Amino acid sequence: MNSPTLDSAILTLVTFIPMAGALLLLLFPRRDRDIRIFALVVSVLTFGVSLHLPVYFERARAGFQYEINTPWIPTPNIHYHMGVDGISMWLVVLTTFLTPLCVLISWKSIHERVKEFFILLLIMETALIGVFVSLDLFLFYFFWEATLIPMALLIGIYGHERRVYAAIKFFMFTMIASVFMLAAILWLYAKLGTFDFVAIQTAIRNGQVDGWVGAAPWLFLGFFVAFAVKVPLFPVHTWLPDAHVEAPTAGSVLLAGVLLKMGTYGMLRFNLGLFPDQSRSNAPWIVTLALIGIIYGALVAMVQPNMKKLIAYSSISHLGFVVLGIFSFTQAGLDGAMFVMLAHGVSTGALFMLAGILHERRHTFEITEFGGLATPMPVYATFFSFIVLASVGLPLLNGFVGEFLVLSGAFRAREVYGILGATGVIWSACYLLWMYQRVFFGKVTHDVNRTLPDLDMRERLALWPTAVAALVMGVAPLLWLNAIDPAVQNALAPFAQLASKVVGQ
Amino acid sequence: MPDNYFARYLPLLIHFLLAGALASAIVLLSWLIGYRKPTRAKLSPYECGMVPVGDARQRFSVKFYLVAMMFIIFDVEAVFLYPWAVVLRQLKMFGFWEMLVYVGIVLVGFFYVWKKGVLDWGKATSARRGEV
């Protein structure tokens, strides 16, 4: 561990460096090149600082680390309480990892209102990190809502044709859903007089909450609805394809890479952490929805003529795995869910970047517009194939580890879950490889495609990190898992008791 | 004195009855023993004044309204002087000064109205001053 002052300040730093960057950017003159470079510097700096977290993280310890807890507002009793455990730490790093790539990939594609774009992107980063590090429910809600506005604006201003519709749909879906969470948080505060996650968790576990039995199912649902819309779980997923298709590339990358994980992270942290009994009793229908999501998402992805929509539906399918893993209540399932979150963040982020690169050249996402691209763009095709394979779950690449763990957890929970979930892996191979085949193999069907330029340095710079990450995560998953494991064990502790209680009866 | 709440108003009731009786007696008597000689003018609703038949929507100068309003406002303000005068002895000098402030504010209003030209009937220009 490093010095104690840095330890308590590091989360604040990581969270607010992008914000500070955004504020500085506000004062910048409108010279687009300087703005881009500055945004890149800020985001890379944030990534660098955030690496402090895994480097000095005590991996064996289960509780929260790098905690900072100072009162912010006396009434209501709101604390500036931040901290990370093995679960949230990696999501923070994932966010800081993806943001510089987003900056790189938007280098040329954003040429109007450049300043506002990068300001929004950096504010977005702050809000996303804030969601993962907050340990005060209020602070959490604060950041949770704060992600909405920059994202809606990114989609609405810089998106494609139906951007306004998509932005409003995105905003309304998630806003309305999170209002239920706010109601649940308020109820907890009214009863306990604190927003502190740890305090609330302790109070609940010790049974110190009045009227808990009657209210808990509703509170569980309040939280769950907010998270389920964010994930998104079938049948509240309809905002996602629209948002993805219309969003600018950087928006899609952050949306798929990090924003969706807010939902699954929330389930893991709050639904499981605060409502173990309710999670247990609600698991059957939640898992059913997750399985429907896996299969439905995959099947719909298969028939999409639009590349970006295909990736969007594949996200629904992959996030279904995460939910399945979480609600299997097994060590392997939760580990796997965490790992799928990270892997999906990297590889889907990369897929969206690849799709965006193609869009920059041809201004379309229609698969039929392409074909035989391997000939004019060999480097691009190689990257694409690598990421597709990672996404599909090829052993030794990142997708495999997570899906394998989730499925083994699901099998242990109930065999039929495992069997149905496993079909999802097959489907994903089908639609991604088929898409790859249609886009890259065969003869060049459109003459315009013959002269498409291959990747330039900047694009390679944006893609290399994802490829390397995909490989390293596949080869040495333990680097990640040994930090995740204790946190997951901690999250599962009440379930072990629960299980033994059931057995005892 | 009876204790009943309503009984205390008995004198008032008697007063009303007396007044009513007197009024009806006068009307009745003049109707019974009066000497009548109707003419056309006498039979019209208003013996003097305007003809009551015709279009009711006539235009009046806005000045009429202004003056009427001014009258009511200053009248109401003057009414406040009566209760004050009754209790002035108890209020002592405080009452005197307070009323001076009050009259001062009324005078400011008067000054304002005057300067705005509300009281000028003749000058069309000054009447417009407040309008623009």
Added chain:
Amino acid sequence: MNGAAQVTPQAVEYIRILPEIVLTIFGIIIMMLDPLMDERRSQRTLGAVGLVGALAAIVATLYQSQYPGVGFWGMVNVDSFSVFFHFLVTAVTAVVILTSYEYMEVQQIRAGEYYGLILFGAVGMCLMSSAVELVLIFIALEISSISTYILAGFRRRAAISSESSVKYFLLGSFATAFFLYGVALMFGATGSTSIAVIGQVLASGQPPVLAYVGIALMFVGLGFKVAAAPFHVWTPDVYEGAPAPIVGFMSTAPKAAVFAVLLRILFEAHAPGRLWLIWVVAALSMTLGNIGALVQDNVKRLLAYSSIAHAGYLLVAFAALPANGIPAAMFYTASYAAMNVGAFAVVSHLASAGERYVTMEDYAGLGRRSPLLAATLTIFLLSLIGIPATGGFFAKFYVFSAALQANLVGLVIIGVLNSAVGAYYYLRVIVVMYMREARQEVPVSPVPLGLGVALAISAVATIYLGVLPGRVLEYATRSAGDLLR
């Protein structure tokens, strides 16, 4: 009143109405100056006098806060509660005068009375918040209302403004009559018009039926003034027609004052039968306000419906327990004042001559044409939605958590659902500003100094209440203690 023993008020009692005296004097000065000056050039001078008056009143309020206590035979009571609302009203007055500066010039309204009336209205509003005697409250209410009736009709060349004024006047007089009738019945029921005495009588035993009727009638009258459903029908028309800065004024300052009166009557007087009355009115206001706002194309009308909805949110606090409800309601009035005055300041700037540009379409592409103005309006709208880091969020938050502590789960659910619906129409404005191209080029003139200051004050206040609400809430909690003692 039982002050027959001591007739002459002491000097300190004048301090207890000092802000009102200051405002009156400045109002009178404006009235005297106005006919003497050349009306083409008098605007700026008179506005400056008005502004100085409002600022002097703020100073007077601060000075007054050191001399708490009862004055004038138990008719006014200076406590931290009244000081809070004095400050709020005078601050809003100052901001509105700053906003009006440019507006009056652009609209070519030449009338010095305008600033005088604003100050006189402020007198009534200040008096309402410190009056503890129903007849004085009635008089104060009338002073404030009559000023706003006239102000609503100030765009004399626009028929819609006259309509607004007449409508407001007729319905408003009707409502004040209700209030007066309620006061009379309350007097009949308890034998006093002093709120403290009424409180003692009502708390001492089973309140008579007359008291229930009295409270209900007073509530009808006051409910009209704050535009709570079902007494809200006048709001959209009046707000649409009245001059934009005045709408900003009358949707905040008189409302805050009337809410202060309501707080005193309902809590200090231990009003019976309060819960269900408010429950129904709050639920109705939130729902009708939000639904009405969904379909509006005129920004002023939209904000009018939104103000109905916000009156509903605010009333939720009145249904809660006094210890949490009062500070929540006070905080809400403060943050609503900040954001709404700001929003109307932007609206009045964009409206330009004759208030031509007030529809949603005219806001299209504002994000490009005037980024700063659009960003400011966005802050206010986000605050009206109740997004974290703005005053609106904490306002809603305190109100709903106060209601939850009183176990009003149903009302909170209605409120929460409504704020989600509300998000839609505020968002529409933001979407139009940033994501639509302007169809016709609507001119946006540069922001003059006065308006800039007004906007800055409101924006800073909105953000301040959203980031560091602690001090204001603490003060409000202390005031609630004063009020309940």
